[in-house]
Amino acid sequence: xxxxxxxxxxxxxxxxxxxxxxxxxxxxxxxxxxxxxxxxxxxxxxxxxxxxxxxxxxxxxxxxxxxxxxxxxxxxxxxxxxxxxxxxxxxxxxxxxxxxxxxxxxxxxxxxxxxxxxxxxxxxxxxxxxxxxxxxxxxxxxxxxxxxxxxxxxxxxxxxxxxxxxxxxxxxxxxxxxxxxxxxxxxxxxxxxxxxxxxxxxxxxxxxxxxxxxxxxxxxxxxxxxxxxxxxxxxxxxxx
Amino acid sequence: xxxxxxxxxxxxxxxxxxxxxxxxxxxxxxxxxxxxxxxxxxxxxxxxxxxxxxxxxxxxxxxxxxxxxxxxxxxxxxxxxxxxxxxxxxxxxxxxxxxxxxxxxxxxxxxxxxxxxxxxxxxxxxxxxxxxxxxxxxxxxxxxxxxxxxxxxxxxxxxxxxxxxxxxxxxxxxxxxxxxxxxxxxxxxxxxxxxxxxxxxxxxxxxxxxxxxxxxxxxxxxxxxxxxxxxxxxxxxxxx
Numbered sequence: 234x235x236x237x238x239x240x241x242x243x244x245x246x247x248x249x250x251x252x253x254x255x256x257x258x259x260x261x262x263x264x265x266x267x268x269x270x271x272x273x274x275x276x277x278x279x280x281x282x283x284x285x286x287x288x289x290x291x292x293x294x295x296x297x298x299x300x301x302x303x304x305x306x307x308x309x310x311x312x313x314x315x316x317x318x319x320x321x322x323x324x325x326x327x328x329x330x331x332x333x334x335x336x337x338x339x340x341x342x343x344x345x346x347x348x349x350x351x352x353x354x355x356x357x358x359x360x361x362x363x364x365x366x367x368x369x370x371x372x373x374x375x376x377x378x379x380x381x382x383x384x385x386x387x388x389x390x391x392x393x394x395x396x397x398x399x400x401x402x403x404x405x406x407x408x409x410x411x412x413x414x415x416x417x418x419x420x421x422x423x424x425x426x427x428x429x430x431x432x433x434x435x436x437x438x439x440x441x442x443x444x445x446x447x448x449x450x451x452x453x454x455x456x457x458x459x460x461x462x463x464x465x466x467x468x469x470x471x472x473x
Numbered sequence: 474x475x476x477x478x479x480x481x482x483x484x485x486x487x488x489x490x491x492x493x494x495x496x497x498x499x500x501x502x503x504x505x506x507x508x509x510x511x512x513x514x515x516x517x518x519x520x521x522x523x524x525x526x527x528x529x530x531x532x533x534x535x536x537x538x539x540x541x542x543x544x545x546x547x548x549x550x551x552x553x554x555x556x557x558x559x560x561x562x563x564x565x566x567x568x569x570x571x572x573x574x575x576x577x578x579x580x581x582x583x584x585x586x587x588x589x590x591x592x593x594x595x596x597x598x599x600x601x602x603x604x605x606x607x608x609x610x611x612x613x614x615x616x617x618x619x620x621x622x623x624x625x626x627x628x629x630x631x632x633x634x635x636x637x638x639x640x641x642x643x644x645x646x647x648x649x650x651x652x653x654x655x656x657x658x659x660x661x662x663x664x665x666x667x668x669x670x671x672x673x674x675x676x677x678x679x680x681x682x683x684x685x686x687x688x689x690x691x692x693x694x695x696x697x698x699x700x701x702x703x704x705x706x707x708x709x710x711x712x713x
C-alpha cells in the first residue's frame with residue numbers, strides 16, 4: 234500500500250484542502266513542545282490565539298480564574314501574563330485542571346491552518362513516538378506542517394519533521410511516497426541526527442531564545458519522548 | 474569579514490527589501506537553465522512574463538519578427554509559440570540576435586521579486602562557477618532566491634543553491650553567515666552530490682518534465698558549467 238506523505242515547510246505552502254488527511258503540526262521551538270507539556274501535565278485544553286488582545290479577550294470570556302494566560306513576543310514573556318512560552322514553566326502545579334490560552338508568533342497560524350484536516354495532532358520531539366504510533370494506524374494521506382519562522386524555512390522544525398517521518402516509516406509495512414520537502418527532511422535528519430544540539434544552536438529560532446536568556450529551553454525541546462500524550466487540534470481548541 | 478548569505482526557498486519568503494544586496498535566482502528545471510542557454514547562444518535579451526497573454530502582447534509590441542516567443546504550461550510547449558521551455562531548443566540558430574519573450578510558471582515570479590536587488594543574476598548548474606565568481610567579487614550581502622514550485626519547496630532548486638553556496642565559499646576568504654535554509658541547502662548538496670541524477674528523478678519538477686516526454690531536459694539541466702555567461706535581470710528584462 235502506498236501512502237502519500239507531504240511535508241509543508243510553512244503553513245503558507247498549504248494550497249489544497251487538508252480534508253481527508255491526517256495532519257501533524259510542528260513548532261518545536263517552542264509552541265508545540267509547550268502545548269504537549271501542558272497537556273501532559275493535566276491542562277484541560279489549550280487555545281492558541283494570534284494576537285495578545287485576542288488572548289486577553291478569550292481569557293476573560295472563559296473566566297480568568299480557570300485560565301492560564303501564556304505566550305511570547307520575540308521569544309520573551311508578555312507583561313501581565315501568567316506564563317511565557319517556556320515548556321519548563323508548564324508544570325502540573327501551574328496548569329493542572331486549567332485552560333491554557335496561548336499566543337505565539339509562528340505556532341498559531343500553523344495550528345489554525347492545519348486544523349482543517351480530518352484529524353490534526355500536535356507534534357514535537359517530546360511526543361514523537363506517540364504521534365508516529367497514532368499516525369501509523371490511519372490509512373489516510375499524511376500532511377506534516379511546519380510552523381516555520383515568519384513564513385520562511387526553519388531548520389529546527391524541518392529536522393523534527395524528518396525524525397517524525399522516520400518514526401512513521403518504521404511503523405508501516407507499505408510505502409510512504411514523500412514530496413520534495415519530505416525527502417529533504419529525511420536526508421537532513423539523517424545527516425544531523427548525531428549532532429542535533431550543535432545544528433540547533435545555529436538556527437535563528439534557537440539564537441533568539443538564547444538571546445532572551447532562555448538557553449535551557451532549547452535543550453529541553455530536544456529531549457525525545459518525555460511524554461506519550463497526543464494533543465488534537467480541532468477548530469481553535471487543543472485537547473487530548 | 475563576515476558576509477550574510479540568505480537562501481529563500483520560494484519568492485514568497487522574501488520580506489525585507491533586497492536593496493543593497495546581490496541576488497541570484499534559481500529555477501534549475503528549467504527556466505533559469507533555459508535563459509542562460511539563450512543568452513549564451515546570442516539572444517539580445519530575455520523578457521519573462523507571468524501570463525501567456527502578456528507574452529503575446531509583449532511580442533507584438535516588440536515586433537513579432539525580432540522575437541522568439543517561448544514558454545510552458547505544465548511543462549509542455551504552448552500552442553502557437555515558437556519554442557517551449559526546453560533549453561535544448563534555444564540554439565544559436567533559433568535565438569541569435571533575437572529578443573526572447575518567455576512565460577514560465579515558477580521562474581517569472583522569482584525573477585520579478587529578485588530584480589529589486591542591487592544586482593540580480595540568473596543562475597543554474599549551467600553557469601554555476603561563473604555566477605560564483607561574479608558574486609564572490611562583491612562585498613554586499615547575498616540573497617539566493619529559489620523559484621520553488623507553486624510557492625512551495627522544490628528540492629531541485631535547493632540542491633542547485635547548495636552547490637552555488639559551496640562555489641561562492643570556495644572563492645572567499647571571509648566567513649559566510651548562512652541562514653537556516655542555506656545551512657540545509659549546503660547539507661543536502663553534500664549528501665546528494667554523488668547521486669544528483671537519482672535524487673533529481675524523484676523531484677516533482679523532474680517527474681512532470683518526464684511525463685511531458687522531455688526526460689532528456691533533466692539530464693541537460695544537470696550539466697555543470699557549460700557556459701560562462703552571467704545574465705543580469707533588471708526590471709523585466711534580462712541581458713548580459
